Amino acid sequence: MDAALAQAFEATWPAAEYADAGGFRVGRGLGAGGRVSSARALTGWKDSDIPEAVRLHEQWGQPPLFRALDDDAKLIAALEAQGFRRENPTAIMEIETAALTDRDLPPVTAFAVWPPMAIQREIWSAGNIGPARQAVMERVEEPVTSILGRVADRAAGAAFVAIHQGVAMVHCVEILPGLRRKGLAGWMMRQAAFWAAENGADRIGLAVSRGNEGAVALYRRLGFREMAGYSYYARSAG
Structure with missing residues (x-):
């Protein structure tokens, strides 16, 4: 890294x-x-x-x-x-922005929105990304945005993106449980890439828990490469 x-x-x-x-x-x-x-x-x-x-x-x-x-x-x-x-x-992965802007998004599938809409906050909260985590987004320096994802004419996904010195980082990707496995997360990552390119970022990074095998597999299919890994170290409750 x-x-x-x-x-x-x-x-x-x-x-x-x-x-x-x-x-x-x-x-x-x-x-x-x-x-x-x-x-x-x-x-x-x-x-x-x-x-x-x-x-x-x-x-x-x-x-x-x-x-x-x-x-x-x-x-x-x-x-x-x-x-x-x-x-x-946890794995830290990255990809060149241009690798995700090589195809157009389907109509009304994903949008860059700031500040986040109420429905996005509800989606995050449903995925244990509650007010304390959402407060982190508010203190990040611009440029920042959120990504709204839609499936079957309804809001189904939310993510947060911020850029620092030409690197866009994606955080808090969440899809409603009943609307997963429909390809939405991939389109949301592509929307994040279009927004990143418009704001001068030439690569995109993210962190993903190794235990989230579905997300790791998705990012690899999109072309993300693992650049580093880390873990937390805590003392047992006992």
Whole structure:
């Protein structure tokens, strides 16, 4: 994962605030999930910085959580030595924007809309992307948009897209359960690519849980390549 993709990954889904604890940068997520509520290592971190990051998490009232790239063996070993265990392995994937703008969308299938419509917020909420996660979208710097997807003359899907330094990142792709497996997610990704191209982005990235095998397969069929992987590290509730 090159620097531009790494920076877009962070900038397009920001925490409410950040604070450094030794050699770790900790996000205050305000209930918006692991991406924005985790600590990530900075250059020069030490094993003794891990408890300092834990204290900051606790001060903010959120469970201690770290995010580590799959190839960061040193950090993973240090976290495991202090009782942290791997959760939710995730892939970071990307594709050139032009690879998704090679065909026209079917009429009234997908649209770029900002701010999101009420029906999009309902679709996100139905998929556990509630107000706390939706609040993350509001603090991302422009250019940003949402994608509305339609099937059988009804709203069926929603996604969020933001651009940072020429890289568009897609977040929160959600399709209503009864309207999945109809190809809508693929058309929504193509609409995201058309919008990204219009706003100067030459590639598109996203993060997808490896456990979501259907989504991983879709992105691979579209031509996305895996560029990196990461997991969260948490202590067991017991």
